Amino acid sequence: MAASLQLNVKSFRPIALPNSASRYRYSAKPARIRCSAASQSKRYTITLLPGDGIGPEIISVAKNVLNLTASLEGIDLRFQEMPMGGAALDLTGVPLPEETLLAAKQSDAVLLGAIGGYKWDANEKHLKPETGLLQLREGLKVFANLRPATVLPQLVDASTLKKEVAEGVDIMVVRELTGGIYFGKPRGFSKSENGEEIGFNTEVYAGYEVDRIAHVAFETARKRQGRLCSVDKANVLEASMFWRKRVVAISSEYPDVELSHMYVDNAAMQLVRYPKQFDTIVTNNIFGDILSDEASMITGSIGMLPSASLGESGPGVFEPIHGSAPDIAGQDKANPLATVLSAAMLLRYGLGEENAAKRIEAAVLATLDRGFRTGDIYSSGTKLVGCKEMGEEVLKSVDSQVPAAV
Ligand code: IPM
Ligand code: MG
Numbered sequence: 001m002a003a004s005l006q007l008n009v010k011s012f013r014p015i016a017l018p019n020s021a022s023r024y025r026y027s028a029k030p031a032r033i034r035c036s037a038a039s040q041s042k043r044y045t046i047t048l049l050p051g052d053g054i055g056p057e058i059i060s061v062a063k064n065v066l067n068l069t070a071s072l073e074g075i076d077l078r079f080q081e082m083p084m085g086g087a088a089l090d091l092t093g094v095p096l097p098e099e100t101l102l103a104a105k106q107s108d109a110v111l112l113g114a115i116g117g118y119k120w121d122a123n124e125k126h127l128k129p130e131t132g133l134l135q136l137r138e139g140l141k142v143f144a145n146l147r148p149a150t151v152l153p154q155l156v157d158a159s160t161l162k163k164e165v166a167e168g169v170d171i172m173v174v175r176e177l178t179g180g181i182y183f184g185k186p187r188g189f190s191k192s193e194n195g196e197e198i199g200f201n202t203e204v205y206a207g208y209e210v211d212r213i214a215h216v217a218f219e220t221a222r223k224r225q226g227r228l229c230s231v232d233k234a235n236v237l238e239a240s241m242f243w244r245k246r247v248v249a250i251s252s253e254y255p256d257v258e259l260s261h262m263y264v265d266n267a268a269m270q271l272v273r274y275p276k277q278f279d280t281i282v283t284n285n286i287f288g289d290i291l292s293d294e295a296s297m298i299t300g301s302i303g304m305l306p307s308a309s310l311g312e313s314g315p316g317v318f319e320p321i322h323g324s325a326p327d328i329a330g331q332d333k334a335n336p337l338a339t340v341l342s343a344a345m346l347l348r349y350g351l352g353e354e355n356a357a358k359r360i361e362a363a364v365l366a367t368l369d370r371g372f373r374t375g376d377i378y379s380s381g382t383k384l385v386g387c388k389e390m391g392e393e394v395l396k397s398v399d400s401q402v403p404a405a406v
Contacts, residue, residue, distance in 0.1 A: 043076040044108040044351055047315070049100065049136075052086040052129060053324025054334035054387070055113025061336035061391030062111060062343045065360060068398050069347070073356040080107065084136065085115025085129035085324075095132025101139045109350035110140070110317045111343060114324035137177055142309035142317050143209070144216040145175040145288065146349070149295035149305060154368040158300025158377045161272065169275045169298050172224060174217040175288025177309055179209045180239070182285045203239040205284065210246035212312070217282035218254040227279035229260045231267045231287055243284065264291070271295055296321060303335030303376040306342035308349045318346040332386035335374035337364055340394055363397035370397070 048063060050056040063079060070077040082100040083091050091097075095115070104110045115129040125131060151159060151169040159166035184202035192198050214230075221228035230247045232240035244261055251259045262270065264287045270277060271291065275298050283291060296302040302322040309317040320338030328334060341364060348357035372393045373382040385393065 042074070042351075042353075043078065045078045045080060045106070046346070047100075047104045047107040047110045048079050048081045049084040049104070049110060049112040050081065050087070051084050051113040051115040051324060052117045053114055053326045053329040055085070055087075055115065055324055057330070057332065057334050057387045058320065058336040058339040059111065059113040061387060061394070062339040064391060065340050065363070065394055065398060066111075066343050066347075068395055069343075069356050069359050069363075072398070073353065073359065075351075075353060075356060084112070085132050086117050086120045088132060089120055089123070089127060089129065093127075095127065095129050096135040096139070101136065104136065104140060104315060104317075107315050109315045109346045110136075111339075111346055112136075112317055112319035113339065114320065114322065116324045117326040117329075134182060136317065137309060138183065140309075140314055140317060141178060141311040143176060143178040143312075144213055144310045145173075145177040146220065146308045146310070146345070147173040147175060147288070147292040147295070147305065147321055148307075149173065149292070149299050151299045152304070152365070152368065154365070155300045155304065155377055157379050159298055160300075161275075161298055165272075165275065166298055166300075170224075171275065171278045171295050171298075172220055172280045173288055173292045173295055174213065174220055174280060174282040175292060176205075176209065176213040176282075176284050177288075178285075179205055180285035203237060203284075203286075205239050205243055207242075207246055210243050211250055213282060214247045214250040215253075216310075217280060218250065218257050221257045221280035222254060225279040226256060227258045227260070229262050229267070229278055229281050231262050231264050231281055231283035231291065233264050233287075234261070235263055239284075247282070267291060268294060271298065292321060301335065301376040303338055303374065304341070305338050306345050308342070308345040310349060316346070316350045318342040318350060332388055333375055334387045335376050336387050336391055337374075337394075340364055340391075359398060363394050366397040366400070367393045 048059055050059040066077055080103055082103050083097060084100050085095055088097050088100065089095050115133050120129050149171045151166050156163055156167050181201045181203040184204040187201045189199050217228055230244065232243050234240040234244045268291065271294050296305045299305065305321045307319055307321050320342050322338055325334060340360060344357040344360035347353040371382045372385050372390055374385060374390055378384050
């Protein structure tokens with residue numbers, strides 16, 4: 001049973017990490033209750049794409065967290081691991097083997113680690129790990145990319161922004177993911193009239209592409225603070241003028257959502273000047289790529305941020321927004337929390353399993369409350385742990401939320 005955006009659009013709930021973690025303190029009587037097999041009626045198949053660099057380490061943690069959470073929530077998860085990115089290039093010669101795409105299409109949701117690395121950087125475009133990721137997005141038609149940037153109270157000091165600027169920031173970037181300059185044609189390398197070598201791409205949006213991402217964004221904003229900022233470059237680009245016109249037209253269907261527009265250069269500046277002015281941001285593929293990285297740093301670490309990529313129907317792709325970090329790969333230094341939180345988004349948006357999603361989010365907060373930190377979010381007075389140990393601590397937190405046995 002593949003979850004669909006259509007299905008989920010009504011229940012769109014942005015990742016809800018509460019401002020106060022106190023709700024998630026350990027229960028005084030930690031107990032271990034396992035749901036019996038008889039109550040496990042809901043079955044889902046998850047495709048795991050560990051990918052490259054730190055991908056396998058963080059996926060392994062997230063898989064364990066999913067397994068334990070599922071058993072506690074009476075959900076039966078089956079995992080199938082497939083090669084993708086550089087790992088697939090080494091194994092099969094292509095970054096997204098047909099078998100991987102097929103397996104992904106036939107599953108209920110896809111959890112992706114990260115792709116890319118120095119080894120394949122000089123490859124021709126069709127043999128780059130990144131091309132595999134774009135093919136996956138295109139193949140699964142996941143046009144709506146939700147990238148939350150929430151500053152957790154436990155990590156406010158990890159932000160490079162002043163505490164009073166970062167505190168309380170809770171932004172959802174809704175990025176269009178299968179159109180725009182990433183996919184627009186014509187594209188390529190050529191020669192200009194005077195024989196000069198050129199490289200070129202096309203920023204192009206069809207009406208239906210803008211309309212459907214706008215609907216997702218308005219629905220998302222409606223369930224948050226009801227404020228949507230559409231980011232474009234309509235003072236220069238025709239594709240942006242068109243984008244703005246369509247977003248304005250769609251806005252008449254959402255009178256309860258306050259719509260504003262901002263040029264992307266200004267948005268980049270406002271994000272670090274006064275990020276609390278933003279609630280939900282909707283933007284095209286390339287601006288969303290850039291602004292979501294920027295928004296992530298308000299929160300202190302890109303290692304904390306999950307994402308969900310959803311289509312009209314079929315499985316969604318859930319992945320941390322960070323990359324494969326080849327410099328720390330295999331050293332047990334990676335922060336697995338963005339992937340663990342992506343697994344929570346998978347449960348919420350991909351499978352409609354809200355309780356299980358909340359259980360994971362609460363476990364992450366509880367683990368931070370208990371003082372565990374990977375290097376990227378470490379501050380004095382907290383306990384520095386590696387990827388594996390962080391995973392083990394999250395598992396303990398997941399387990400401890402089981403109601404006490406009578
Ligand atoms: C992202 C990444 C990808 C993108 C790359 C790896 C193709 O930066 O998911 O943000 O540009 O979309
Ligand atoms: Mg990016």
